[in-house]
Amino acid sequence: MKAWIAFGNIFMKDMRSYYLKPPNISWGLIFPIAWTLMFFLRSPVPLEVRDLLPGVMSLSILFGTTSMLAVTITFERKSRSFDRLLLAPISLNLLMLAKTTGAIMFGVINAFVPILFASFLTDLSGINWPLVLGSVIFIAITSTFLGLFVAVSVSQVFEAQTFSNFFRFPMLFLCGLFIPVADLPVFIRPLSYILPLTYGADILKTAVNNNGVLSLSLSFLMLLLFTAFLFSYSIYNVNRRWIL
Amino acid sequence: MKIIEAENLTKTFNGFTAVNGVNFHINRGEIFGFLGPNGAGKTTIINMLTGLAKITAGQVKLLGEDYTRSVKKAQALMGIVPDESNLYEELSGRENLCFCGALYGMEKGLREARADRLLEQFELVEAAGRPFRAYSKGMKRKLAIAAGIIHQPEILFLDEPTTGIDVGFARQIRKLIVDLHRRGTTIFLTTHYIEEAERLCERLAFIVRGKIVREGTVDELMKEAQRDNIVRFTLGGDFSGLAGEFKARFPGYAIQAGQDSGVSIHAPAPFPLLPLVQFFEERSLPVYEAKIVRPSLEEVFVKITGIEPQKMQNQQGPKSMKGPQGARS
Numbered sequence: 001m002k003a004w005i006a007f008g009n010i011f012m013k014d015m016r017s018y019y020l021k022p023p024n025i026s027w028g029l030i031f032p033i034a035w036t037l038m039f040f041l042r043s044p045v046p047l048e049v050r051d052l053l054p055g056v057m058s059l060s061i062l063f064g065t066t067s068m069l070a071v072t073i074t075f076e077r078k079s080r081s082f083d084r085l086l087l088a089p090i091s092l093n094l095l096m097l098a099k100t101t102g103a104i105m106f107g108v109i110n111a112f113v114p115i116l117f118a119s120f121l122t123d124l125s126g127i128n129w130p131l132v133l134g135s136v137i138f139i140a141i142t143s144t145f146l147g148l149f150v151a152v153s154v155s156q157v158f159e160a161q162t163f164s165n166f167f168r169f170p171m172l173f174l175c176g177l178f179i180p181v182a183d184l185p186v187f188i189r190p191l192s193y194i195l196p197l198t199y200g201a202d203i204l205k206t207a208v209n210n211n212g213v214l215s216l217s218l219s220f221l222m223l224l225l226f227t228a229f230l231f232s233y234s235i236y237n238v239n240r241r242w243i244l
Numbered sequence: 245m246k247i248i249e250a251e252n253l254t255k256t257f258n259g260f261t262a263v264n265g266v267n268f269h270i271n272r273g274e275i276f277g278f279l280g281p282n283g284a285g286k287t288t289i290i291n292m293l294t295g296l297a298k299i300t301a302g303q304v305k306l307l308g309e310d311y312t313r314s315v316k317k318a319q320a321l322m323g324i325v326p327d328e329s330n331l332y333e334e335l336s337g338r339e340n341l342c343f344c345g346a347l348y349g350m351e352k353g354l355r356e357a358r359a360d361r362l363l364e365q366f367e368l369v370e371a372a373g374r375p376f377r378a379y380s381k382g383m384k385r386k387l388a389i390a391a392g393i394i395h396q397p398e399i400l401f402l403d404e405p406t407t408g409i410d411v412g413f414a415r416q417i418r419k420l421i422v423d424l425h426r427r428g429t430t431i432f433l434t435t436h437y438i439e440e441a442e443r444l445c446e447r448l449a450f451i452v453r454g455k456i457v458r459e460g461t462v463d464e465l466m467k468e469a470q471r472d473n474i475v476r477f478t479l480g481g482d483f484s485g486l487a488g489e490f491k492a493r494f495p496g497y498a499i500q501a502g503q504d505s506g507v508s509i510h511a512p513a514p515f516p517l518l519p520l521v522q523f524f525e526e527r528s529l530p531v532y533e534a535k536i537v538r539p540s541l542e543e544v545f546v547k548i549t550g551i552e553p554q555k556m557q558n559q560q561g562p563k564s565m566k567g568p569q570g571a572r573s
Contacts, residue, residue, distance in 0.1 A: 002348070003349065005346055005349045006348070009346035009347070013335070017334050080326070080328055080329075080330040081331065081332050081333075083296060083326065083330050084330045084344070085347070086296060087294055087295065087296065087319060088347035089316050089317065089319040089320035089348060243295070243296060243297065243298060244296075
């Protein structure tokens with residue numbers, strides 16, 4: 001019970017201090033709009049909003065969660081306030097879950113901003129909403145843990161940003177968000193399958209347009225494995241690098 | 245009763261031994277201090293005791309229970325105030341205290357009540373709603389101490405509590421430490437200010453290059469440097485030319501004229517004062533004051549460690565901390 005009081009307060013403090021701040025809320029609104037407009041303006045053929053939706057949602061989650069978490073944890077680490085959390089009598093696993101829950105929720109909320117906009121522009125009937133929710137949550141979790149993985153691998157805020165981009169920008173093109181994986185050169189395709197977003201985006205495609213190419217159970221299994229790996233590796237890194 | 249016991253505590257970083265087989269204990273209700281220069285290993289030891297650093301070798305017990313491998317349980321009984329503030333800049337003073345209380349599982353009502361009481365005790369009520377970033381260094385340190393005790397820990401670790409803050413706040417913080425001690429809090433503090441250690445600590449350990457070189461009460465440590473029994477007399481009148489007569493009357497004693505209107509008498513063993521007073525008065529030299537002179541802790545520290553006080557002083561130290569101290573009388 002006592003540990004959960006700590007968990008709840010860490011989560012609430014992060015929501016208030018970071019995620020519910022106006023600049024971050026505006027990020028959640030502007031980012032999907034900018035991506036959608038970019039595709040509309042640059043596409044030589046007319047595009048269906050619904051076709052873009054899984055990709056834009058995935059990107060909103062990916063960029064929202066990784067940016068915030070990698071930066072906030074690195075910042076707290078730098079200002080030593082993270083030490084106060086490490087000194088609290090709660091397990092490292094629960095502490096890191098508390099730190100990541102805010103980012104996961106931020107990612108989930110970000111994902112529904114494009115849906116909200118799309119609802120004014122196109123017909124959203126026939127979408128498998130439970131599957132959308134499941135995939136959004138899993139994408140948010142794996143993206144957040146990717147941000148955590150970045151945060152515990154660097155020591156400076158600028159390194160966190162640079163290192164995040166090292167993963168994020170290739171994922172734009174490799175995860176089948178806008179270019180199907182099957183259209184990528186053969187030698188690049190294996191890379192797509194070692195990135196969690198490939199599986200999350202494919203589930204979203206199935207949920208929104210029923211045009212995913214991977215089996216749902218395989219995709220969920222892979223997302224579970226990525227979740228376990230990224231979280232465990234991050235905890236291992238915290239133990240190794242931060243508790244010297 | 246021993247609260248903390250450290251046995252053969254050792255820490256190495258990439259082949260460098262920062263702490264080398266340190267043994268000490270802290271009794272319930274006492275202020276125990278580590279005195280040593282920067283880089284002696286004081287903070288590393290605190291980090292090992294509190295779970296911020298892994299222990300390379302040795303063991304630590306809290307209330308008789310070894311927690312070397314299970315620090316989380318022990319952390320609930322500890323309050324920690326690091327040498328640099330680690331509270332949240334964007335939160336107010338009160339929010340910081342409440343947040344710290346929540347980290348120890350305190351219910352909302354309880355942590356709010358304690359936070360208010362501590363803000364009052366630490367004279368921070370007016371600044372309670374201000375963001376922590378707007379606090380002065382001294383206020384930040386006071387709030388950090390309040391945050392360290394909001395959950396009423398068994399032991400409070402204070403790492404260099406007055407380093408880098410001005411005279412007034414340093415004095416307030418030392419007073420707070422004494423108050424906390426009076427209320428029964430066990431305190432482990434590290435400092436490189438000799439005067440602070442002498443004023444606050446009941447027992448002390450001198451730490452140099454990762455090793456404890458001496459440990460004991462301030463009086464025990466003083467005895468080590470006490471070579472002679474010295475009494476300083478403040479006299480009226482002219483006492484020049486007294487040495488010959490004095491030596492004839494008190495063989496084995498030495499007399500030394502001071503810079504002011506006084507003389508110091510050195511003897512190999514404790515001696516009665518009355519014959520000396522009579523000796524001076526017979527020569528129309530009224531005795532205004534007689535003081536037993538004991539070595540200062542600084543002298544003891546220099547003698548034992550070989551480290552000059554100038555090397556102990558941090559340039560950012562509080563202005564109240566003098567360099568070389570006068571004799572402790």
